[in-house]
Amino acid sequence: MSRVRRRIDFPFRHIKAFVRAGYQKLVDDSFRAVYRILDASANRANEGFRTLEEFVRFGLENKTLVAAAKQLRHDFAQALARLPRIQLVSARDASSDVGASAQTVSEYHRKTTDSVITAAIERVQQSLRVLEEYGKIVDPAFGRDIEAIRYRAYNLHRDVELQSWVGQRLQRLADSRLYVLIDCMSDEEAFLTAIRKWAAAGVDIFQLRDKAADDRTLYQRALIGAKVAAESDALFVINDRPDLAVATDADGVHVGQDELPPGVARRLVGPDRLVGVSTHDLTQVHAAIDQGADYIGCGPTFPGRTKQFDSFAGPEFLRQVHAADKTRPLPAFAIGGITAENLGQVTETGFHRVAVSGAVTAAADPVAEIQRLKRKLESGR
Numbered sequence: 231m232s233r234v235r236r237r238i239d240f241p242f243r244h245i246k247a248f249v250r251a252g253y254q255k256l257v258d259d260s261f262r263a264v265y266r267i268l269d270a271s272a273n274r275a276n277e278g279f280r281t282l283e284e285f286v287r288f289g290l291e292n293k294t295l296v297a298a299a300k301q302l303r304h305d306f307a308q309a310l311a312r313l314p315r316i317q318l319v320s321a322r323d324a325s326s327d328v329g330a331s332a333q334t335v336s337e338y339h340r341k342t343t344d345s346v347i348t349a350a351i352e353r354v355q356q357s358l359r360v361l362e363e364y365g366k367i368v369d370p371a372f373g374r375d376i377e378a379i380r381y382r383a384y385n386l387h388r389d390v391e392l393q394s395w396v397g398q399r400l401q402r403l404a405d406s407r408l409y410v411l412i413d414c415m416s417d418e419e420a421f422l423t424a425i426r427k428w429a430a431a432g433v434d435i436f437q438l439r440d441k442a443a444d445d446r447t448l449y450q451r452a453l454i455g456a457k458v459a460a461e462s463d464a465l466f467v468i469n470d471r472p473d474l475a476v477a478t479d480a481d482g483v484h485v486g487q488d489e490l491p492p493g494v495a496r497r498l499v500g501p502d503r504l505v506g507v508s509t510h511d512l513t514q515v516h517a518a519i520d521q522g523a524d525y526i527g528c529g530p531t532f533p534g535r536t537k538q539f540d541s542f543a544g545p546e547f548l549r550q551v552h553a554a555d556k557t558r559p560l561p562a563f564a565i566g567g568i569t570a571e572n573l574g575q576v577t578e579t580g581f582h583r584v585a586v587s588g589a590v591t592a593a594a595d596p597v598a599e600i601q602r603l604k605r606k607l608e609s610g611r
Contacts, residue, residue, distance in 0.1 A: 265321035271357040278354035279303040309375040351387040395502045406434035407607045409585035413440040414451045429462035431597045432604035439469035452478035472498035492521035530566025552580035
């Protein structure tokens with residue numbers, strides 16, 4: 231009986247040893263896979279962090295965001311130090327990575343810096359999530375550290391995108407020469423067609439101003455205007471309605487001296503939208519700058535067809551603003567009764583940005599008039 235048992239036990243011992251060895255190999259392979267995942271994800275996150283940091287340093291030139299990005303990268307490196315470096319490096323095997331050749335067409339197409347930043351931050355966030363989950367197998371404390379860094383990365387992404395949008399709008403503002411004030415027009419189709427055609431003809435900024443329109447009509451026109459202007463690479467602002475500027479994702483709001491103070495308008499529209507202010511003397515110009523205006527309208531320069539004034543600041547005011555601009559530069563648009571005929575008197579003061587209304591909206595051929603104004607503004611420079 232004992233010999234029978236020995237004959238039976240003998241193969242079972244071999245089976246046990248085989249199973250034990252197989253299980254150990256499975257465990258070893260599993261841990262190697264974990265470290266391989268951690269190593270690859272750490273590398274991707276570091277690449278994304280560096281891409282983001284270079285943009286805020288050289289693109290946005292924002293010291294606060296540079297400091298935040300560097301600190302986040304430093305803290306990430308400290309968290310990674312919790313993992314055994316030798317295990318990470320030993321698990322690395324890029325040549326046998328089956329995913330290395332699985333690429334998409336979009337990986338090789340980046341149209342703007344925004345698309346680069348979006349891809350980088352998404353790479354960071356996804357990699358951090360992978361590190362957090364697989365890192366818990368190795369060290370639960372590491373997982374907690376990575377989770378905290380991941381949430382900070384979300385906030386940094388938000389701040390960078392907001393600053394990027396601001397930078398784009400400010401750059402487009404700086405490049406702008408022709409600003410046209412429009413009303414709601416007869417219907418949506420006429421409004422949409424006008425913005426498309428006029429932007430193609432050379433209008434850089436549109437302002438929706440219609441004191442006779444109800445809120446619903448203003449809202450509906452602003453939705454169309456903001457969308458079409460963005461598609462046409464123009465800016466779209468709304469007169470005296472920061473709430474509508476936010477609700478319709480317009481580029482900003484314009485306020486006058488009898489409307490909301492610029493600082494209040496800024497709090498309502500946030501840091502990523504433009505705030506413009508109408509000014510009639512140098513005191514108002516300096517006040518607008520002090521309160522955070524992004525640009526100013528200066529006038530009235532001449533009697534106009536669409537808005538009546540008791541007095542006119544005239545071209546002399548423009549000369550004063552142009553002289554002051556050397557010490558406190560800000561995009562400034564001459565406004566009030568400006569036409570192609572009197573534009574020379576404006577450019578002689580040093581102003582090469584104008585805001586018009588009737589000169590375009592009441593013209594027999596608005597497109598031709600826009601082109602005429604734009605040519606004169608460019609030649610005046």
